[in-house]
Amino acid sequence: xxxxxxxxxxxxxxxxxxxxxxxxxxxxxxxxxxxxxxxxxxxxxxxxxxxxxxxxxxxxxxxxxxxxxxxxxxxxxxxxxxxxxxxxxxxxxxxxxxxxxxxxxxxxxxxxxxxxxxxxxxxxxxxxxxxxxxxxxxxxxxxxxxxxxxxxxxxxxxxxxxxxxxxxxxxxxxxxxxxxxxxxxxxxxxxxxxxxxxxxxxxxxxxxxxxxxxxxxxxxxxxxxxxxxxxxxxxxxxxxxxxxxxxxxxxxxxxxxxxxxxxxxxxxxxxxxxxxxxxxxxxxxxxxxxxxxxxxxxxxxxxxxx
Amino acid sequence: xxxxxxxxxxxxxxxxxxxxxxxxxxxxxxxxxxxxxxxxxxxxxxxxxxxxxxxxxxxxxxxxxxxxxxxxxxxxxxxxxxxxxxxxxxxxxxxxxxxxxxxxxxxxxxxxxxxxxxxxxxxxxxxxxxxxxxxxxxxxxxxxxxxxxxxxxxxxxxxxxxxxxxxxxxxxxxxxxxxxxxxxxxxxxxxxxxxxxxxxxxxxxxxxxxxxxxxxxxxxxxxxxxxxxxxxxxxxxxxxxxxxxxxxxxxxxxxxxxxxxxxxxxxxxxxxxxxxxxxxxxxxxxxxxxxxxxxxxxxxxxxxxx
Numbered sequence: 001x002x003x004x005x006x007x008x009x010x011x012x013x014x015x016x017x018x019x020x021x022x023x024x025x026x027x028x029x030x031x032x033x034x035x036x037x038x039x040x041x042x043x044x045x046x047x048x049x050x051x052x053x054x055x056x057x058x059x060x061x062x063x064x065x066x067x068x069x070x071x072x073x074x075x076x077x078x079x080x081x082x083x084x085x086x087x088x089x090x091x092x093x094x095x096x097x098x099x100x101x102x103x104x105x106x107x108x109x110x111x112x113x114x115x116x117x118x119x120x121x122x123x124x125x126x127x128x129x130x131x132x133x134x135x136x137x138x139x140x141x142x143x144x145x146x147x148x149x150x151x152x153x154x155x156x157x158x159x160x161x162x163x164x165x166x167x168x169x170x171x172x173x174x175x176x177x178x179x180x181x182x183x184x185x186x187x188x189x190x191x192x193x194x195x196x197x198x199x200x201x202x203x204x205x206x207x208x209x210x211x212x213x214x215x216x217x218x219x220x221x222x223x224x225x226x227x228x229x230x231x232x233x234x235x236x237x238x239x240x241x242x243x244x245x246x247x248x249x250x251x252x253x254x255x256x257x258x259x260x261x262x263x264x265x266x267x268x269x270x271x272x273x274x275x276x277x278x279x280x281x282x283x284x285x286x287x288x289x290x291x292x293x294x295x296x297x298x299x300x301x302x303x304x305x306x
Numbered sequence: 307x308x309x310x311x312x313x314x315x316x317x318x319x320x321x322x323x324x325x326x327x328x329x330x331x332x333x334x335x336x337x338x339x340x341x342x343x344x345x346x347x348x349x350x351x352x353x354x355x356x357x358x359x360x361x362x363x364x365x366x367x368x369x370x371x372x373x374x375x376x377x378x379x380x381x382x383x384x385x386x387x388x389x390x391x392x393x394x395x396x397x398x399x400x401x402x403x404x405x406x407x408x409x410x411x412x413x414x415x416x417x418x419x420x421x422x423x424x425x426x427x428x429x430x431x432x433x434x435x436x437x438x439x440x441x442x443x444x445x446x447x448x449x450x451x452x453x454x455x456x457x458x459x460x461x462x463x464x465x466x467x468x469x470x471x472x473x474x475x476x477x478x479x480x481x482x483x484x485x486x487x488x489x490x491x492x493x494x495x496x497x498x499x500x501x502x503x504x505x506x507x508x509x510x511x512x513x514x515x516x517x518x519x520x521x522x523x524x525x526x527x528x529x530x531x532x533x534x535x536x537x538x539x540x541x542x543x544x545x546x547x548x549x550x551x552x553x554x555x556x557x558x559x560x561x562x563x564x565x566x567x568x569x570x571x572x573x574x575x576x577x578x579x580x581x582x583x584x585x586x587x588x589x590x591x592x593x594x595x596x597x598x599x600x601x602x603x604x605x606x607x608x609x610x611x612x
Contacts (some may be wrong), residue, residue: 285514
């Protein structure tokens, strides 16, 4: 048996701080059209795909910070992407900064929506594993202020029925944690979609800079194999406002094999026809849930002080 | 800072069914001496290192099954290994089949002991994740009867203070499960020791045969990186009684990099001087326990029916 779904990871090159939302939208729509021309049914865009990755800068003015957020999706500025996708009958997964006005409280998340081929939003995820710091580190060449600008996601790791598959979403640093994949895998997830902004330089641990591509790849491959899932990862790549970011957008099979991979640091599609039934070899075989021993995993759900 | 510990993974080639315990012991002692000559302080032997891997055969006679087990360690047959190790001041980790007479109940485990440089047993582990099946599958070219001959380990994943490090042990199929590494990592483990017997052919899922080495390597690398631990893995390699087993004994750094690896399917030492302080880059950095979100990991400790 095979259940085929053609998917594109839509890597983006850098987005200059001077770009308007309209200019970014044009790039997303161009990638969407290319994907439709290649008969893709689903396009995965990066984390915070509508703007440059503003957590790399210290910003004092809350109004300026909030200018990078969306208060609803679609909104007038992003409606053309939703319209074109519905017209082309291509679904997509879009990372964005989400601002929620919840009564008197304003909340901000690093989020993703999943949009079906008819334009309906059918899935929503808020990034759980925020990396970085809250405070200004002026001695660093750039900041990583996700813990200042966002709060950790409160929706957990959910699986959505869409595109004839069981679909989960992760964002950037989530992908390094085996717990993220396992939570999805235990719900039968067949396809994990994710975007990321990953600087090549880690100011606190520069000895790992040379390994940035390797660690990215290793995390995706292990998560795919250990849960028998397809993993589609889309980068914001290249030098964005002075910050070098890795590319390496890729599609990883449930075997852990990389089956398609980007070759530039610019806007680029990475396409593969994914057989969702290929998950079963691993889900029923070596990683059959009946072979787990949760009675010995207790510490994993505890807060551990070290 | 650096805390250096020279370690050898002692790969074994096949052990014929006709080998006596004494003949096997001679091979282990020879590897131990070679390791001492290379200034190693710790030698890791494979899973069930004293015998051929008998779960590959259906055996009816319980007395014959039990002839592959040890009722205590050291015993008269294995004492020479313990004596020579203490004389050389080299510690070791040894996989064996463990028979426990617990009152009227007899219990059997797939186990490992950790022996310090003075000959004392300082750690003990019983394999949690038993692969394979209980029933005879005569249509298969060989059996995988660990679930018939052993019960799952009842000691959990513990960390021992030994060799100036925090040391954990896993056995074979445990290494594919991220939960195994995480349980050790959450206890501050710096060094994971494991042996394995891994057939190249998976009778139920032959489409994965070509990936046996890749999946082995991927699992070790991900476990090391995602917990900032050294991983030392020793194979029983080559064709043992008609069953082809992978080699690939290796030492993996906390970065996930393979720093030493076997090049044969025979008795062979794989040696590296491991800096235990190299763990801190990952334990304090990207995988700092404070960055976990166990409030979203709940299903991992539940029994999930799919």
